[in-house]
Amino acid sequence: MSWAFRKHLANFLESSLWVVPAFSTLAAFLSVPILRLLDRSLDFQFFRYTPDGARALAGIVASAMFSFVVFFFSVLLLTVQIASSSLSPRIISRPFRSRTLKASLGLFVFNLIYSMAVVARGTEGNLGQLATAMVIVLTVISICVFLFVVEQVSKHLRPATVMADIAAEGLQVIRAIYPHRVGEQDRDEQVAEEPSLQLPRRVIHHAGNPGVVQAFDIVGLTDIAIRHACTIELVPQVGDFVTKHDEVFRLYANDSVAFDEELFEHIALERERTLQQDPAFAFRVIVDIASKALSPAINDPTTAVLALDQIYILLREVGRRRLDTGMVHDSSGNLRLVYRTPDWEDFVVLAVTEIRQFGAHSTQVTRRMRAMLKDLIPLLPAHRALTLEQELNLLKSTIDHGFVVPQDRLLAELPDSQGLGGTQRSSVGRRTTNSTTAVASE
Numbered sequence: 001m002s003w004a005f006r007k008h009l010a011n012f013l014e015s016s017l018w019v020v021p022a023f024s025t026l027a028a029f030l031s032v033p034i035l036r037l038l039d040r041s042l043d044f045q046f047f048r049y050t051p052d053g054a055r056a057l058a059g060i061v062a063s064a065m066f067s068f069v070v071f072f073f074s075v076l077l078l079t080v081q082i083a084s085s086s087l088s089p090r091i092i093s094r095p096f097r098s099r100t101l102k103a104s105l106g107l108f109v110f111n112l113i114y115s116m117a118v119v120a121r122g123t124e125g126n127l128g129q130l131a132t133a134m135v136i137v138l139t140v141i142s143i144c145v146f147l148f149v150v151e152q153v154s155k156h157l158r159p160a161t162v163m164a165d166i167a168a169e170g171l172q173v174i175r176a177i178y179p180h181r182v183g184e185q186d187r188d189e190q191v192a193e194e195p196s197l198q199l200p201r202r203v204i205h206h207a208g209n210p211g212v213v214q215a216f217d218i219v220g221l222t223d224i225a226i227r228h229a230c231t232i233e234l235v236p237q238v239g240d241f242v243t244k245h246d247e248v249f250r251l252y253a254n255d256s257v258a259f260d261e262e263l264f265e266h267i268a269l270e271r272e273r274t275l276q277q278d279p280a281f282a283f284r285v286i287v288d289i290a291s292k293a294l295s296p297a298i299n300d301p302t303t304a305v306l307a308l309d310q311i312y313i314l315l316r317e318v319g320r321r322r323l324d325t326g327m328v329h330d331s332s333g334n335l336r337l338v339y340r341t342p343d344w345e346d347f348v349v350l351a352v353t354e355i356r357q358f359g360a361h362s363t364q365v366t367r368r369m370r371a372m373l374k375d376l377i378p379l380l381p382a383h384r385a386l387t388l389e390q391e392l393n394l395l396k397s398t399i400d401h402g403f404v405v406p407q408d409r410l411l412a413e414l415p416d417s418q419g420l421g422g423t424q425r426s427s428v429g430r431r432t433t434n435s436t437t438a439v440a441s442e
Contacts, residue, residue, distance in 0.1 A: 002265035003217040011214075011270060015096050017076075020106040028113035035131045054132040058115045061139050065112035068146055072105055075153055082157055086298070088288040090281075091162060093272070104149045111138040159293070159303045163286050166275075167310035170282025171317055173275050178321035182381055200233070200250035204260050210243040211269030215277040218337065220266040222328050225336035228259060234267070237340040238278045242269060279318065280342050283350045286310050294358040294365070301362040304355060305419040308365070311351045312372045318347050319380040348387050356395055360402035363412045364419035370395055371415035371422075 013019055079095045095101060115138075118131050155161055213236045225232045231252040236242050249263050273281045286307050293303035323344060328337040342350075352369065359365030373392050377385040396413065403409040416423050 003220050004265050004268050007215060007268040008270070011268075011274075015093055017096050017102065017105070020102045021109040024106040024110040025113050028110045029117055031114060031134075032117045032131065035134055038130055054129075055119055057132065058119045058135050061135050062112055062115035062119070064139070065108055065115060065142065068108045068142060069105070069112060071146075072101075072108060072149070075149070076101070079153060079157060083162075086292070087159060087162060088285055088292060090272075090285045090288055091166070094162075094165075100152060101149065104145050107138075107142055107145055111135075111142050114138065159289060160306050163289060163307055163310045166282055166285050167313055169275050170279055170314050173277070173279045173282065174314070174317050174321060177277060177279055178318070178323055180322040181320055182322040182384070198252065200252055201230075202251045203247055204249040204251070204263060206242050206244055206246050206248045208244070208264075208269070210241065211271060212273050213238050213240050213242060214268045214270040214274055216268065216339070217266035218328060218339075221263070222330070222337045224259065224262060224266070226330050229253070231335050232263070232337050234337070234339040237342070239273050239281060279314075280347065280350060282314060283311065283347065286314075287351065287354055290355050291358050294355070294362065301359060301364040302419070304359055304362070304365050305368045308355065308368045308372050311355075312376065315347065315351055315372075315376055316379060319344065319376065319384045344384055345387055348391060352391050356391075356398055360398045363403075363408065364416075366395065366399055366402075366412045367414055367416035367423075368419040370413065371417050374415050375417075 076095055080092050083089075083091050083094070115135055118135060156165070215238065216234060221232055221234070233250040233252070235247045235250060242248060248267070249260075273284070275281050290304040290307035292298060293300040293307070324341045326339050326341040327335060330336050352373075355365065356369060359369070370392065373388050373395070377388050380388070399409060399412045403412050414423055
């Protein structure tokens with residue numbers, strides 16, 4: 001089983017909604033005879049239901065669980081509609097990947113099938129006391145889970161919660177992809193070291209279905225390069241769209257043995273980007289939500305301010321990390337793998353540019369963005385802060401062109417941690433002003 005197949009299988013299981021209900025159905029059918037055997041051996045007599053009462057109870061529970069399943073799918077479709085219209089189409093897949101929703105659906109389906117099976121397998125009018133007790137327990141648990149799902153869905157449909165969840169996942173990916181912190185003496189690695197490669201011996205093109213580079217196996221590709229005494233260059237970056245006849249690999253100084261299929265077993269192409277090896281995608285989704293909020297049809301700058309709160313967290317984290325060089329060497333120091341990676345400027349431009357452009361006429365957005373950039377500068381190394389200072393200059397130019405009234409322009413240039421209502425002033429200044437006012441009043 002190749003690395004690409006395992007990755008594809010993992011994505012399929014993670015995003016498929018029918019796998020858990022299918023196993024729940026199988027488990028329900030298997031549990032009924034097991035409980036009947038236990039009932040006969042233990043002589044369970046806790047509830048003492050009559051056969052007719054037990055049959056009626058199981059039938060009512062089956063009808064209720066069917067309603068729960070229908071309601072679940074209605075909520076799921078509503079979530080998809082709200083996500084695509086009000087937030088971003090990039091988060092439509094998130095409900096289908098939610099383990100909470102899958103587990104809840106699995107419980108409802110299990111209870112539904114189990115209740116039906118209990119009624120269907122009853123012999124001589126006796127359903128079994130233990131099997132009937134199991135119906136009661138599952139029903140109580142299902143009601144509690146149903147209320148929990150309603151609460152969770154209502155919470156996770158809010159833009160602030162969605163962006164906070166995406167930022168939290170983005171932080172995990174950043175720490176996994178870039179485990180080392182950057183120091184003041186370090187420079188951006190893409191500038192400090194460039195691979196000195198000659199013309200490629202062979203270029204391998206994509207011959208399959210188009211897709212987005214979701215992830216690739218660094219260890220596997222490096223092992224292939226070592227075995228064949230060559231250097232492998234992965235042309236597309238994680239998140240790039242690859243279609244037929246596009247360059248995917250370049251081989252340098254190889255032993256002329258064709259191993260194209262082996263290379264493609266270590267790269268995963270899917271229909272859309274994910275956060276697996278793509279920390280920039282977290283920025284992309286949050287910026288998309290902010291951009292849609294700033295559109296004339298929605299006109300919700302407060303959501304854009306909330307997006308800048310999460311972008312601040314992500315920029316602070318990635319700015320403190322030693323960004324990957326995009327080069328892997330073997331134990332002898334020979335270059336074996338080269339791949340493209342986003343640098344610090346890429347992250348900053350992605351995080352700031354579109355929100356600055358779409359929020360050019362929003363005082364709330366410009367003030368929060370200025371506060372974010374000014375807060376980041378003293379927290380990051382000097383060579384990283386230079387890019388932020390350039391963005392501050394661009395923000396000033398945007399404000400100068402976006403606000404005609406001088407008073408509005410001055411108001412938009414003030415840094416504000418809340419957009420409006422949180423102007424950054426020192427507490428000493430406030431106390432001095434208040435004391436002066438009090439003395440004057442006396």
